[in-house]
Amino acid sequence: MSAPTLSPSEAAKSRRPRPGGPGPRPPGGAFAKELRRNLTAHGFLIGAVLCFSFFSWYPMVREFLLAFQKNEDGRTVWAGWSNFTTVFNDPAFGQAWRNTLLFVVLALVLGFVVPFVVAIVINEMRHAQGYLRLLVYLPVMLPPVASVLLFKYFYDPGHGLFNELLGLLHLPEQQWLQDPDTAMLSVVIAATWMNMGGATLIYLAALQGIPGELYEAAELDGAGLLRKIWYVTVPQTRLILSLMLLMQIIATVQVFTEPFLLTNGAGPEGSTTTVVYLIYQYAFNFNNYGAAAALGLVLLVLLAGVSAVYVRLSRAQDD
Template sequence: MGGIAAGARLAPKRSRGLKDAIPFLLPSFVGFLVFTILPMVTLLFVSVTDWDGLRELTLFADPAGFMQEFFVGLANYRGIFFSSEFYQVLGNTLKYVVLYMPAMLILSMGVALVLSSKIRGTGVFRVLYYIPVLTSWVAGSLIWKWVLSPEYGVINNLLGLFGIRGPSWLQSPQWAMVGIVIASVWKDMGYFGLMLLSGLQGINRQYYEAAQIDGAGRLRQCFRITLPLLTPTLFFVLIISLINSFQLFPQVMIMTPDGGPSGSTMVMVERIYKYGFRYYEMGYASAFSWILFAILFVLTAIQMKFQNRWVNYDD
């Protein structure tokens, strides 16, 4: 009875706390509603039309008239799924993910380990590693476009010193996506490295002291202590980096315009931009956007479903 009475006393306090929090949460909720939910719903309606984006969008003023004039049903979705271009775009995007994710995780982990070590000048290293993150993609892409130049690029000149003839990189269907991955890893490893660094610093040092007393070496400590306790941070990094991978856009547009050689760098967001703002097929672009959303939703749901099998939330 005492527990029930205590629960009854806590309930009004919780409700009052929620009422006090509403004024602070309301601006964020309104912003989320206006700038996220409303555009998504609008895109859903536009995706079943052949609206070109040039004529006035009367969906809110006269929804019945708008749908009567532009409605095409699922034609846009059928056009996407029955086109060979979609599977080439999806294949290119998955190729980027497969190349980018392991390289980014390994190098970001290396950055985190270096920055967590007690070496003089670590503060300087933190600044240097984070400079690419602060650099705009326009500037970074132009730099890498020069670095990967087959004739004047730094990489091919370095390879030439060892008698190796470098590839054409961005002009080659086989190497264009690899060049995009190199630039992307360069830009992102400092960002994800700091995330992993925060995870490393959150591990209780007593675990390592106990392991040293038991005679465990550094390699054993890494696999038995560091990696298991770092899995929550790794899980977060995996979700964010996977979503970012499918949203690949600025480096592709600047380094390999028009989808690269033989369409080797055509990716999802690049196609959405092209169909929406270059070909003026806004309905088709909206359908592409919803397909991308569905893919990301499914992949994220799968990751959330299986996280309990490898993510360790114990301190």
């Protein structure tokens, strides 16, 4: 028996998709669906990129251009390396770098060691840890200007809190901010108190992640408190310590608020003039934006070099 044949109209009907079947996809449907699903994420991403472009990347590019330009009779002309020559020949250039280096060293001795010690003390306590964490972090929540003005009152040579305490101990009063020998140390103490809260909490989180079995094994070997800190705590927190050291160096090299408010920037005999304050002077006191940009570019290259050394050393240790 021969197979039944279909007419052309019946064959066309048989090739039509059944109702409810998948059917052919419209062109671009998958892309449009994926775009709609990620539209919110793309919106946030575009907003972040625009913010970085206007407030971070554009100022960096603009600073690079200003470092090689200057204004003559209201016109912007190419200056070559003359702005850098002006900065390097300025007598305040060397003094600003020496003061900044002194601030960095003192800030590392106090601002890097003290938060780690405070975190160890809080971690060893069995009660009131939450209260102590709040107490340590409280200065960070205060406005920086209010904190600096509070310390300016403490340093008052007449009836300041610190001189009152020295009087109770029958010790001679100090000219904290008026003496070139103590001005920078006074600024470092204020900066350490203002900024140690965040570092302390980071160290405390790292300490709480150390397994307790390591300390128990160290106690069985007869290790005391200092040996446990040196052979257990420090190696286990080495990564966070090195990262915080880098962040501390970058932050302290750019110090400006504390010396500007405590000692009006320069301090007695220029003892608190920092690199960033010198940039401020070039731009807003001398109206020399080219020199300010040149010194800022020098600072940028220096910090980039420090970061590159840190990355290279970190990779060498990981290998």
